Amino acid sequence: MSQKKSSRKRGRSQSSPHAPSTTADAVDELDERESSQSGMPSVATKTWLSIWVCFHLSALFVSFTSVVEPSSLQARLSQLVHPYLRAGHFAADDRPVYLAHGSESERPHRLQVTSDELTDPDAVESVDWQTVGTGGYEAREITPGLSVSDRAARWLSTAATLAENDQPGVVAELLLPIARHFVDAKAIRIVRFPTDLDDVNAVAESPYVARIVRANDVVSLIRLTPRRLSSQAVATPNVGSNGGSNDGLNGGGQTP
Amino acid sequence: MNRAPKQLSVAGGWDRFWFSPASVARSAIIRSVLSIATAFYFLGAWSDAAFWYTDGGPLSAARVATFLRTSGLEDAATWIVSPLFLAKSAWLYKLYLAVGIFVALVAAIGRGGRIAPWLLWLLLVGWANRAMILSDLTETLLSLGLFASAIAPPGGLPVVWLQLDRARSHWLAGFSQRLIAAQVTVVLIATFITMLGGRVWFNGLGAYALAAPAQDRTIDWTASALVNATLHEGITHLMVLAVPCGLLLAWTAKTHRVGQAILVLWCIATALLGSLWLYGLSLATMVMAIDPCVDVRAEIRVRGQLPREHPDGSPSD
Numbered sequence: 022m023s024q025k026k027s028s029r030k031r032g033r034s035q036s037s038p039h040a041p042s043t044t045a046d047a048v049d050e051l052d053e054r055e056s057s058q059s060g061m062p063s064v065a066t067k068t069w070l071s072i073w074v075c076f077h078l079s080a081l082f083v084s085f086t087s088v089v090e091p092s093s094l095q096a097r098l099s100q101l102v103h104p105y106l107r108a109g110h111f112a113a114d115d116r117p118v119y120l121a122h123g124s125e126s127e128r129p130h131r132l133q134v135t136s137d138e139l140t141d142p143d144a145v146e147s148v149d150w151q152t153v154g155t156g157g158y159e160a161r162e163i164t165p166g167l168s169v170s171d172r173a174a175r176w177l178s179t180a181a182t183l184a185e186n187d188q189p190g191v192v193a194e195l196l197l198p199i200a201r202h203f204v205d206a207k208a209i210r211i212v213r214f215p216t217d218l219d220d221v222n223a224v225a226e227s228p229y230v231a232r233i234v235r236a237n238d239v240v241s242l243i244r245l246t247p248r249r250l251s252s253q254a255v256a257t258p259n260v261g262s263n264g265g266s267n268d269g270l271n272g273g274g275q276t277p
Numbered sequence: 278m279n280r281a282p283k284q285l286s287v288a289g290g291w292d293r294f295w296f297s298p299a300s301v302a303r304s305a306i307i308r309s310v311l312s313i314a315t316a317f318y319f320l321g322a323w324s325d326a327a328f329w330y331t332d333g334g335p336l337s338a339a340r341v342a343t344f345l346r347t348s349g350l351e352d353a354a355t356w357i358v359s360p361l362f363l364a365k366s367a368w369l370y371k372l373y374l375a376v377g378i379f380v381a382l383v384a385a386i387g388r389g390g391r392i393a394p395w396l397l398w399l400l401l402v403g404w405a406n407r408a409m410i411l412s413d414l415t416e417t418l419l420s421l422g423l424f425a426s427a428i429a430p431p432g433g434l435p436v437v438w439l440q441l442d443r444a445r446s447h448w449l450a451g452f453s454q455r456l457i458a459a460q461v462t463v464v465l466i467a468t469f470i471t472m473l474g475g476r477v478w479f480n481g482l483g484a485y486a487l488a489a490p491a492q493d494r495t496i497d498w499t500a501s502a503l504v505n506a507t508l509h510e511g512i513t514h515l516m517v518l519a520v521p522c523g524l525l526l527a528w529t530a531k532t533h534r535v536g537q538a539i540l541v542l543w544c545i546a547t548a549l550l551g552s553l554w555l556y557g558l559s560l561a562t563m564v565m566a567i568d569p570c571v572d573v574r575a576e577i578r579v580r581g582q583l584p585r586e587h588p589d590g591s592p593s594d
Binding site: 081085105107108109118119120121166171176179183197199 | 291292295296298318321322324325328329333334335336337340343344347348353355356357358401402405406408410411412413414416417420421424447448452456459460463464466467468470471472474475476477478482483485486487489490491492493494495496499504547551552553554555
């Protein structure tokens with residue numbers, strides 16, 4: 022092997038103005054010549070591609086692993102690589118890389134409107150709700166699990182998560198076109214249905230309920246928030262009808 | 278100063294892994310399948326494109342701008358670029374999808390030279406970036422796969438079927454296949470790590486959690502034998518183990534077909550349970566690019582000789 026190398030060196034140095042001074046230089050020179058002769062990439066091309074590959078795979082790993090509670094360091098790294106990843110739609114962002122964790126956001130969501138007046142958040146289940154179509158305003162036959170229903174599911178899941186994170190203004194922005202389309206609707210809600218993973222007594226929840234207010238072609242959504250538990254005394258209008266609540270005070274308030 | 282032999286072999290190993298020539302036909306098959314998956318993706322977006330994106334729709338350009346401003350995400354969205362943010366009418370979106378389907382089919386049959394695969398990738402990225410909160414992992418996988426497969430020299434199904442150019446090899450085909458394989462490996466490792474972030478993949482409920490939102494699933498597994506605890510717990514544990522074991526076996530020369538089979542079965546199980554059809558198809562296709570062996574015959578064809586420091590690797594098929 023070394024004889025071949027040295028004979029190659031002797032042969033090539035007769036035509037080359039600069040004889041390689043070390044074994045490594047000889048190897049590099051041989052690489053360059055083979056590359057140009059055989060259509061293989063040059064050393065410079067290989068170097069730049071290698072650097073890019075290392076960066077690209079590292080960026081992917083940081084992005085894909087930061088979907089579950091990233092550390093502050095990982096979050097900072099993600100921010101650094103996001104311009105590159107987002108431009109090419111390579112970023113995982115908040116998508117469920119883990120497939121499923123059994124969280125509330127993975128439960129089925131539906132959007133519903135009602136033409137009944139609704140001012141009391143506790144009366145949500147007593148009105149007649151109509152489910153809005155999936156991927157369209159009107160209800161139509163959609164095969165679940167295909168892309169149309171998946172898009173609607175992701176949209177509603179995002180809206181429900183935003184509602185639970187106290188961002189009603191953002192949710193309203195997402196739902197306003199629906200509220201505008203259904204001109205007779207007086208309230209709108211996102212309903213979340215339980216699955217077999219939930220307690221047998223679990224019922225459908227409404228992470229977002231809002232009154233639709235229309236005035237001069239302007240449509241607004243006013244969120245109806247459930248009453249919170251409070252230790253503050255609440256005066257009741259008729260003590261006797263409470264069947265023994267002795268002094269007219271109801272401690273504890275209502276449950277949401 | 279001479280480079281130590283160990284450094285030379287590490288660099289040589291890296292070079293051989295990434296820059297060895299490989300069969301153009303093989304990379305063409307992978308690109309064809311990904312292109313067909315992309316065509317189905319665009320087709321699936323046809324029926325509700327007008328509802329979501331046109332003027333007055335829930336994700337019209339104006340509404341997206343307001344949404345980003347209200348939620349304080351304007352900086353995060355700076356790099357989410359798409360020409361569709363300038364489009365307001367339904368026919369433009371449908372035209373975009375029609376062009377996307379056409380280009381996907383052209384790329385799938387190996388026509389269009391180098392332009393079709395790159396154009397297809399750009400069309401997919403443009404649509405996926407426009408979709409924003411509606412997009413999921415399918416778009417990300419397709420983008421990674423199409424990008425890597427566009428690097429390979431042009432070629433397609435008819436060439437393979439006619440047994441022409443089967444001997445054609447190129448270093449870009451090798452680089453493309455390695456990139457797809459490396460990307461899918463990173464994705465699967467990240468999937469395994471993040472799965473372990475949820476209790477359901479430890480307590481045996483993972484497979485059931487995937488199938489549980491039955492109203493949003495094409496197949497309702499909750500009314501089937503999956504309710505049996507032994508069955509869904511067994512599937513859950515197998516799904517967790519399949520990822521690292523499959524990857525290990527796939528990257529080992531003697532067992533790489535077995536490893537690929539395990540990973541493809543994992544993709545099929547995920548697709549069936551979670552109705553993740555295009556996700557499963559894209560991932561399974563990219564898994565087929567995993568090949569730890571260097572194509573010795575391709576190297577000889579291109580270089581005219583074996584490279585220096587060639588290991589005792591078995592030739593790939």
